[in-house]
Amino acid sequence: MLLRQLTALILELQNLLMGRINFTAGSDRPNGSIPALAAKPIGKLGTAGLSGMRQLLSADLLAPVGVGFLVLAFWEIAVRMSGVQPYLLPGPLLVLQTLISEWGTLFPSLVITFQITLAAFVVAVISGLLVSVLFTQSKWIERSFFPYAVILQTTPVVAIAPLIIIWVRQVVPGDNSTFVALVICAWIVALFPIIANTTLGLNSADHNLINLFQLYKASRWQTLLHLRLPSAMPYFLGGLRISGGLALIGAVVAEFVAGTGGTKSGIAYQILISSYNLQIPRMFAALLMTTGLGVLIFVLLTLLSDFLLGKWHESAVRREN
Amino acid sequence: MTHPAITLSDITKVYSNGTVALQHLNLAIEEGQFISLVGPSGCGKSTVLRMIAGLGKMSSGQIEWSSGHSQRQLAFVFQEAALMPWATVQDNVRLPLKLAGVSYSASRTAVAEALELVDLTGFEKCYPRELSGGMKMRVSIARALVTKPEVLLMDEPFGALDEMTRSRLNSDLLALWSQKQWTVIFVTHNIYEAVYLSNRVIVMAARPGRVVADVPIAAPYPRTEEFRLSPLYGEYCRQISSALSQAASGQDVAIANPDRRAAEYV
Numbered sequence: 305m306l307l308r309q310l311t312a313l314i315l316e317l318q319n320l321l322m323g324r325i326n327f328t329a330g331s332d333r334p335n336g337s338i339p340a341l342a343a344k345p346i347g348k349l350g351t352a353g354l355s356g357m358r359q360l361l362s363a364d365l366l367a368p369v370g371v372g373f374l375v376l377a378f379w380e381i382a383v384r385m386s387g388v389q390p391y392l393l394p395g396p397l398l399v400l401q402t403l404i405s406e407w408g409t410l411f412p413s414l415v416i417t418f419q420i421t422l423a424a425f426v427v428a429v430i431s432g433l434l435v436s437v438l439f440t441q442s443k444w445i446e447r448s449f450f451p452y453a454v455i456l457q458t459t460p461v462v463a464i465a466p467l468i469i470i471w472v473r474q475v476v477p478g479d480n481s482t483f484v485a486l487v488i489c490a491w492i493v494a495l496f497p498i499i500a501n502t503t504l505g506l507n508s509a510d511h512n513l514i515n516l517f518q519l520y521k522a523s524r525w526q527t528l529l530h531l532r533l534p535s536a537m538p539y540f541l542g543g544l545r546i547s548g549g550l551a552l553i554g555a556v557v558a559e560f561v562a563g564t565g566g567t568k569s570g571i572a573y574q575i576l577i578s579s580y581n582l583q584i585p586r587m588f589a590a591l592l593m594t595t596g597l598g599v600l601i602f603v604l605l606t607l608l609s610d611f612l613l614g615k616w617h618e619s620a621v622r623r624e625n
Numbered sequence: 626m627t628h629p630a631i632t633l634s635d636i637t638k639v640y641s642n643g644t645v646a647l648q649h650l651n652l653a654i655e656e657g658q659f660i661s662l663v664g665p666s667g668c669g670k671s672t673v674l675r676m677i678a679g680l681g682k683m684s685s686g687q688i689e690w691s692s693g694h695s696q697r698q699l700a701f702v703f704q705e706a707a708l709m710p711w712a713t714v715q716d717n718v719r720l721p722l723k724l725a726g727v728s729y730s731a732s733r734t735a736v737a738e739a740l741e742l743v744d745l746t747g748f749e750k751c752y753p754r755e756l757s758g759g760m761k762m763r764v765s766i767a768r769a770l771v772t773k774p775e776v777l778l779m780d781e782p783f784g785a786l787d788e789m790t791r792s793r794l795n796s797d798l799l800a801l802w803s804q805k806q807w808t809v810i811f812v813t814h815n816i817y818e819a820v821y822l823s824n825r826v827i828v829m830a831a832r833p834g835r836v837v838a839d840v841p842i843a844a845p846y847p848r849t850e851e852f853r854l855s856p857l858y859g860e861y862c863r864q865i866s867s868a869l870s871q872a873a874s875g876q877d878v879a880i881a882n883p884d885r886r887a888a889e890y891v
């Protein structure tokens with residue numbers, strides 16, 4: 305079981321590294337895009353451990369990892385040979401050392417950023433879903449409100465973050481004020497992909513099935529529950545994956561704007577402080593952690609998506625041909 | 626037993642974009658009849674079925690159901706199997722009952738029977754993507770049968786299947802029909818299929834959609850492979866195909882009064 309999960313995780317990472325990111329469910333991951341792995345459905349990897357291992361060692365995984373190592377090695381050697389000062393460009397080994405030595409101060413900050421991201425993401429998912437359902441209840445509502453969702457999306461969050469921070473401070477006093485403000489900023493960024501994708505999904509139910517539901521006198525609620533929501537699932541999950549990453553970006557950007565604000569400070573604050581103090585290795589370490597968190601969020605959401613769509617959707621099933 | 630189950634009188638359907646899909650269409654469908662609509666694509670065959678099923682409003686005209694019949698006892702099979710990909714075969718088949726508020730346990734027997742009718746027992750737990758095109762169509766038919774309908778509307782149900790699957794499903798459908806005596810309205814653009822299955826073939830023409838010929842197929846059931854090879858079968862096919870090409874070239878086909886023809890046939 306553990307092996308299977310691990311394998312799936314690595315597969316996803318591999319997809320990620322190769323830039324196979326699904327932005328919408330409409331553009332399904334091409335079938336058999338990983339030739340060496342497509343030969344076996346993923347579900348069988350757990351039982352066929354040996355062939356699973358062999359697949360892991362295949363060129364598809366080795367190539368990107370090898371390239372990564374080469375680049376890192378080149379970087380390390382170049383830094384040492386040229387004698388560039390660490391406050392300009394630290395080598396990867398130094399970054400790793402710093403990451404370990406500064407873990408005690410950096411990790412709590414990452415946790416705070418993660419809390420903001422998670423809160424914003426959850427709120428975005430719930431509100432996005434509700435708004436989309438509302439949109440599909442009447443064309444009129446969608447026409448009237450969709451443009452405002454677009455406006456919300458296209459307004460740069462950096463530009464409105466100061467305003468939001470000031471406003472929230474009026475409403476929510478104390479330490480929580482910054483947290484709430486940052487959650488709102490990240491929510492604004494994370495909301496749109498969910499609305500856009502889910503609305504598209506809710507509207508893309510098979511028209512024959514819509515007719516069938518009509519024929520059997522299904523109520524609006526039944527049609528929503530048994531037809532529109534399941535049809536929207538792949539789209540919604542696609543939106544989720546984009547939105548998860550955006551929530552993190554929104555949180556980090558808003559943290560930059562907020563600066564030190566409050567006692568609890570996120571990872572962006574650590575990046576800022578490190579750069580002020582010319583602790584560039586520490587800055588790299590914080591950056592690395594942020595990126596790692598982003599990748600982790602994406603991978604988790606992808607696994608969730610594959611799990612939920614498991615048996616029925618093209619994007620989640622690896623065909624044998 | 627010649628009283629019409631469904632009578633379409635003077636149906637005109639103009640879509641909102643101005644397309645005249647049907648004009649002054651009259652059709653009396655007898656109870657227990659297997660009736661095929663053939664015609665070029667775009668001549669309004671699907672529209673006829675939609676109007677009968679009550680999907681969308683007619684521009685004018687009316688549809689009467691004889692006493693003891695209603696839209697409630699009707700089922701529709703589309704060209705695509707139109708299955709819910711997220712649901713198993715049995716959940717797909719159960720759908721009409723679920724929408725009618727029948728509980729899971731109460732619908733179990735009906736679902737099993739419907740699957741049995743289309744020879745899919747044992748595939749209950751499969752997902753649609755695991756099935757072949759022909760099997761998906763069977764599921765779709767089982768879903769239509771699960772409510773024990775009396776009128777079956779089928780819109781080119783086998784159009785997307787290969788010839789062998791189509792011919793097997795044709796025989797199976799006929800066997801079921803002779804058992805259950807539904808009234809079937811079957812849309813196809815395949816003349817051979819229409820002649821093989823039906824006891825009445827309606828030929829339609831496009832722009833505007835209308836009936837141009839009404840051909841009773843007086844061959845007895847059960848129909849076997851021999852019927853397909855008989856001169857009678859060839860004669861019917863030839864007759865319908867010439868009606869189609871005449872209609873396409875703009876000449877009006879001499880049409881017998883549908884009611885008289887129907888009486889003659891019975």
Ligand SMILES: Nc1ncnc2c1ncn2[C@@H]1O[C@H](COP(=O)(O)OP(=O)(O)O)[C@@H](O)[C@H]1O
Pocket residue numbers: 640641642644645646664665666667668669670671672673834
């Ligand atoms: N929803 C619709 N809106 C506008 N025009 C339609 C619609 N459905 C069908 N039509 C038009 O009506 C005509 C008849 O269509 P249809 O009944 O689908 O024909 P058939 O099933 O014989 O191919 C065609 O010209 C088609 O383009």
Ligand SMILES: [Mg+2]
Pocket residue numbers: 670671672780
């Ligand atoms: Mg059609």
